[in-house]
Amino acid sequence: MATLAVSTRDGLVAPWVEWEKRCTDGRRLLEAGTYALTEGAIAARCRVFAGYPITPATDIAEYMSKRLPQVGGYYVQSEDELAGMHACAGASLGGLKAMTATSGPGYTLMHDAYGWSITNEIPMVVVDAMRVGPISGITGAPGQGEFYIARYASHGGNFETIVLSPSSVQEAFWLTIDAFNLAERFRTPVTILTDQVISDMWEDLFIPADYDALDFVIPRKHNLMMPFYPVGSADLDVPPNLIGRGTGVCVSAYTHTEEGYDIEDMAAQWAQTYRLINKIRHHTDQLARYETLGLEDAEVVAVAYGANARTVKTGVLEARRRGVKAGFVRPITLWPFLDELYERDCRYVVCELNYDGQLVREVMRAAPDKKKVHFMGKSAELHTVAEVAAGLEGVARSNRVPELPYIWTEVR
């Protein structure tokens, strides 16, 4: 693709826009996304990884097994993903930042651990490198089938989740640091939904030289006093609890009191839920990360995240070249869903790496007219630039996505 002079504005809203400007001393490498995710965690002072190898996240486990002992951390190869995420929760409760990484088949085993960690406000980072499903599916291709599972990561309802998704190797590095920061501030597991392409592909990667000098890394602090769980409050920046200082903290599987032991009471359920939901909902301004292109005059907007956002963005530029007033929205924060990105009353074409349609339903819910939201689902390969441009053109000129092989357009 030759350089294209685009008169539209390209905007990225994310904390690493600022971080990149400040970090000038470092190395340029050619590396894979898994390497970037690992180094980002180490830079954020992650000192425990507990997980089970699974394609395409296996390299994260291997890198961690090498890097963590170098920085005084611990690599635990758990007997399964369920044990891995629980061990991360234990390590985090003991005062160490922790991370696990898996793919879809392992991710579905983590629901129990998610529920426990969310309820007890335990910070950690969970990476899900999605591939094609269901189940083992196609191991060597990217997917986006866990969009809803990542939001509804455990049973029982009554909680919100924070889910982020990078779309380049460099972004994976910064976003991992951001994920750890958000985990500390919000006292919750933060999910990084990435995919097989971002994990396995090799790109230009800049790594700062001195991790200790990164002043934007939020350090682990400890809450040593009651209330251990400020139920009924939506406050941000409450430090995580600590097991091991004899504070008497209880960490429980049940609806709990401020002290952490179980209580079966509607008022207690309300107060606990108020905190778990509103600590996130009341602070979405602290969570908004996204990229936009050409929204100021767009008549049709392509929406995508993760790996396929790369080809979709190029498809948008190609559509512009063909005279279509196309725009682009790439949510980086997937949850809480940023409804405000879809306020423009125009047509939307949601490009997702699944056939059942997940992101498209949220866009339909948020957009002014759900009948003007179109779906281009694809599985096992990224959307091609030609497909995206054809889709945008079709919607702009005749209000429908044309018939394209292996592109799913139906949403029920």
Add this chain to the structure above:
Amino acid sequence: MNKLAAKYLRPSQIPTKACHGCGIGMIENWLLQAIDELGFKQENVIFGTGIGCVGRQTFATWGGDNFGATHGRALAVATGLKLAQPDKKYLIVVGDGDAASIGTSHLIHAARRNLGVTVICEDNMGYESTGGQFSPTTPANYVTNSSPYGMAEPGFDPCDVVKAAGATFVAETTATQWHQTVKIVKKALQNDGFSFVHVRFPCNENFGAYALGTRDTLKNLEWIYEHTQGRKPDGSETDFTWETGIKHDVSNSRPEFSKIMRDMNARVRADMAAKAAAAAGDDKTRDDGHGTH
């Protein structure tokens, strides 16, 4: 309440949620005795548990730090927690469901790793919290809520499982062996490695009612007593006998998991320092501007 309870427990959680005559509170009393006789401070002992009667009825009674994990995963949590807080004493008090059924995988791997915790598997021979279904430790042919024609599946003894997996201290007692249990728990707590203490105890509400035919607390504790000694008061043999006592004791003979990890880290960092020193030495004689990382 008794002095040890006043010293170590959380007053708001006493009386416990346990049924009358349940063995869980008895065993906790013996754990407190063991802790007290060893001179441990409350802030240095962490209790962990799971789900079920043993998970819930005395959950949060321990006045110090404690956690109640999801069903079967207390040892998975403990694996991470021990790395972060290696100097604490861990009492993982779980039931037969948590340890011998849903959580057996984590039990095996914690034993394999020689994780430095003491697991007290309090076994009432069934899933009593959900009403009295059988578990892998229910004796053969006993009628329970989900074995109305008698327990047909073969069962097993979790002591055998953890011993095979590499536990360094394995013992079994019952709810009528108070002094023995205190002594055994003291020994278990002094093993810097994986200790497993299996304590059989009576459930009156469910196992007693459906398997033994009575909710009478005295009769059910007598049943435990008989099966501990192998004889009934009239001299006849019981249908089976529990083998109690210390079954396997190689305490402090194998490195503990978190120590293995710390030692590995120390080696790795020493190697790195040595390499950095050597490279710095090289750089003094060769300056090509590349620097070191």
Add this chain to the structure above:
Amino acid sequence: MSAIGGRLRTSFLLPILSVGCKILAMALFKAEKKAPKAGTAGKWDVVIGEDMCKACGFCMSVCPVPVFEYRTVTNKIGWFPMYVKHEENCIGCMLCYQICPDFCIDVAVRDEGRSTARVEQGQALT
């Protein structure tokens, strides 16, 4: 029977014991209470936290002498709790303390100078 620190198994003992004669095994609970032997009783303070008692009956049943009795009024948690009727009979065997599932019972050497205060403190805890 079991042994601490050894590998003794009841199953090894049975063949030896059962040859020829019928052995009467001990029962856990003593239906008959005997009066305490001279010189052993009267030296112990026994306190029950009556509002924690769930009336399982273990303490009274395992006690070899007459000490405990049930109240005729229920406690705060709905049981007819045990109370210490004859503290003077206690011989300090501590079986009740070991067997109580609810942390209710304290048995300690009587402190003549502070005994009244101790008992009152015990009752205040209930």
